[in-house]
Amino acid sequence: MKNLIIYYSRRGQNYVNGSVKNLSKGNAELITEYIKDAVGADVFEVDTVKPYDTDYMVCIEEAKAELRAKARPELKAYLDNISDYDNIFIVGPNWWGIYPMALYAQLERLDFTGKTVHYVVTHEGSGLGGVPKTMKTSCKGAKLGSSLAVHGGSAPSSRSQVKNWAMACL
Ligand SMILES: Cc1cc2nc3c(=O)[nH]c(=O)nc-3n(C[C@H](O)[C@H](O)[C@H](O)COP(=O)(O)O)c2cc1C
Secondary structure, three states: OOEEEEOOOEEEEEEEOOEEEOOOHHHHHHHHHHHHHHHHHEEEEEEOOOOOOOOHHHHHHHHHHHHHHHOOOEEEEEOOOOOOOOOOEEEEEEEOOOHHHHHHHOOOOOOOOOOOOEEEEEEEEOOOOOHHHHHHOOOOOOOOEEEEEEEEEHHHHHHHHHHHHHHOOO
8 A cells, every 4th residue: 555645834924822933844744744654655745836925914815815716826846646556645734714725736636536535634723624525526536535633733742643543544
């Protein structure tokens, strides 16, 4: 069984437990590491050509505009073939209720037929939000497996929870 993790995560200013903090490593990035350490996986990072603003308050407005426009921002690199993999883990933050548009820009290009998709959403209170619904339309052909919501402020201490979850996915 071969595993792949596709993730998006934004370092820098973010909202954590009621105040804006500077994260040297994004929460979804941390979760990605925990899954990789637990089950072994290749990793693909989704990143945009045009960076989001480093200021949290500006970034949330940029993200809101993208959501409203159903934008698919240009990515630095695209993954075009996942035929080598059996299990795909998707990891990303909750931005206004669903994953950042950049993640969908990647997922919609792939053929998930015959693959099992498990996914994690990091968040500050909204949990999985509308992500489960979007996964059905964005991961064409996938068998949807397990999902996990991780509160961003708890991400650093979630290693064993994530490990247990990821191992149970296989
Ligand atoms: C643009 C933006 C929009 C966000 N919208 C939400 C939201 O609607 N609900 C929520 O619970 N958290 C929201 N958050 C908080 C993030 O989901 C949370 O901080 C997450 O842990 C960030 O993961 P990351 O560090 O991997 O990017 C938002 C954060 C940003 C930057």
